[in-house]
Amino acid sequence: MKPRLLVVELHHLGDAVMSLPFVRGAQAAFDVHVLCRPASRAVYQLPAEPPSIHTWEPPWADDRMCGAWQAISAARDEGRVLRALEFSTAVCVWADVRATILMDATRAGRRIGFPMTRGNYYAADLPWRRERRRLGRSLEWLWRTTHPGRPLLTLELHRESPRQSHLRCWEQIAAALGVACDYSVPWIPAPDKARRGDRPVLAVHAQARVPSKQWPVARWRELLASPSVADRFDVLEIFPPGADAVTPAGTRRHATPDLASLVTALQGADAVLGHDSLPAHLAAALGKPVVTIFGSGEPDWFAPWNNRGRVVQRRVCPLHPCIDRCGMDSYLCLDSVTVDDVLDRLGKLEFRP
Numbered sequence: 279m280k281p282r283l284l285v286v287e288l289h290h291l292g293d294a295v296m297s298l299p300f301v302r303g304a305q306a307a308f309d310v311h312v313l314c315r316p317a318s319r320a321v322y323q324l325p326a327e328p329p330s331i332h333t334w335e336p337p338w339a340d341d342r343m344c345g346a347w348q349a350i351s352a353a354r355d356e357g358r359v360l361r362a363l364e365f366s367t368a369v370c371v372w373a374d375v376r377a378t379i380l381m382d383a384t385r386a387g388r389r390i391g392f393p394m395t396r397g398n399y400y401a402a403d404l405p406w407r408r409e410r411r412r413l414g415r416s417l418e419w420l421w422r423t424t425h426p427g428r429p430l431l432t433l434e435l436h437r438e439s440p441r442q443s444h445l446r447c448w449e450q451i452a453a454a455l456g457v458a459c460d461y462s463v464p465w466i467p468a469p470d471k472a473r474r475g476d477r478p479v480l481a482v483h484a485q486a487r488v489p490s491k492q493w494p495v496a497r498w499r500e501l502l503a504s505p506s507v508a509d510r511f512d513v514l515e516i517f518p519p520g521a522d523a524v525t526p527a528g529t530r531r532h533a534t535p536d537l538a539s540l541v542t543a544l545q546g547a548d549a550v551l552g553h554d555s556l557p558a559h560l561a562a563a564l565g566k567p568v569v570t571i572f573g574s575g576e577p578d579w580f581a582p583w584n585n586r587g588r589v590v591q592r593r594v595c596p597l598h599p600c601i602d603r604c605g606m607d608s609y610l611c612l613d614s615v616t617v618d619d620v621l622d623r624l625g626k627l628e629f630r631p
Contacts (some may be wrong), residue, residue: 283308283455284384285329286377287318290487293444294321295465295559296583297371298449301329302460311363313356313380320537324466332360338376346413357383366538367455371447373398376412378430379421390433390454392447393417398437401601417519427559441578443586461583463565472509478629480511481547483557484524490602491553492575493612498524502616506625516543516557534537549627551620558582569623573612574600579588586627 281330282400283304287297292315302325302592304310310329312322324332336351357380368386373394392398394414401407404543421430435450445459452459480543482502483605486492502525515525516532523531528582534540541560544550550568561568562582570582576599581589592614597605 279527280307280309282363282498282626283310284365284368284381284386285310285312285361286365286368286370286381287312287314288334289315289372291321291556292554292559292580294318295530296444296580297311297448298322298325298432298465298563299445299459299461299583300371300452301325302327302465303452303457304330304455307455308367311365313360324537324541326467327443335378339450341471346417350379350417353377353380354383356380356391369451369455371444371451372416373411374444375421375430378509378550379417382428384402388433390451390507390531391431391435392437393431393434397440398435400576401599402440404597404600404603406603407601417630421469438519441576443581444579445583446536459475463563465563466541467559468541468564470545475512477512478548479508479626480507480560480624481516481550481554481557481561482550483516483550483552485517485521485574486553486555488574488602490600490609490612491555491572493521493553493571493573493615495524497615499526501620502618504619504621510624511549514543514547516540518532527629528550549624551624554580555625558585558587569618569620569627571612571615573615574602576602590615590623 287294312329313332313334316333319331319333323330334356338349347463353376364383365386367388368381368384370391373392375394378391394411396402399411402411433454449459476508484498513525514525514530514532516534519533519535532543534543544561545564545622550566552558554570554572558568558570562585568585569588572589576587577591594614595610598611621624
C-alpha cells in the first residue's frame, strides 16, 4: 500500500492546473489526496487518474475579512477533520502559515513547504503584502515559542530565485519527496478534434476573472478585425455564460458552461489567445501554444507552462505586480499593451502542416 500524501492547494483554478504535473508525478509513489476549494474540484477530476479530492472553503478565501485567530482556528479544525486519514506527508507550495498550521493539525509525519520569508513570498514589497507577511512571520514565531520541538514544517524549502516560476516551486517539493513532476502532454485527456479547414484555428478567450487582467474590449475587437488575424486564422471565440462576444459577426463561437466544455473547445484549437487566466493554463496542459496578455500578474511566476516566451506584457507600472490590487488611477499595465504587441506574438506562431 502506498503512503498517503496530502496536497494543500487552496488558491484559484489556474493554480490548481499548475499543480497537476506534481500530482501526476507523485502518484507513482503515493496515494495522493488533494485539499482544494470547492470550485477547484472539477480541475482535479480532469486527469486520467484523479487524486482523492477533499474540498474546503477557507474563511479567508477571496480576501474576505478574517482575523488571524479565526483563520488559525478554522485551519486547525479542517486539519483535524483530515487526521483520520493518517497522512504520512503533507505539502503546500504557498508560503502561508495558515496552510502549514492545517498540515500540522493532520499529524502528518512529514510536512514540507515554504516558510513566509521575504524570498518565498510573492510580491513581498507591496505594503499590504508586507503586512500580511509580517503577521505570518509573527505567527510562525509564536508557534515555535509555544510548541518547542514541534516545527510547523519538518522540511523548509526556499525559492532559488525570487523570480522563479511557480512550477519550479512544485519541482522543489517533488525533489524533496524523491519524485518528479510529470509534464508529459496532455496533462488531461481530451477528445481529438479534426481541423475544419486549411487555416489554423485560433481559440480566443477575451474575458478575465478580475478587471486588472482584462485587456480593453475595444482593443480585442480591433485585433480580431485586423487582416493579420482574420486572413490567417479560423477564429473560435470561447466565452462563459452571460459574457458578451467580442469577435466580428459570423465568427464561430463556443459557450463553455463548465470545465469539460472548455477543455473540448481548447482541444479543437491549434493555438490559444487569452488573458492570464484558467483557459491559458488549461490550453498549456493540453500542449497548445498559448499567447497570454498579462496585466497585474507576474509572468515569471505564473506564465502558462512552456509558454513564457509567448507572453505579451509592458512593464510600465511602478507598482507591478500588484496581485490584483491596483494602486494607480487606471490599469497602466493593460492600457499600455497595444494591438501591434499582440499581433507580433501571434505572427511568430508556427504550425505543422
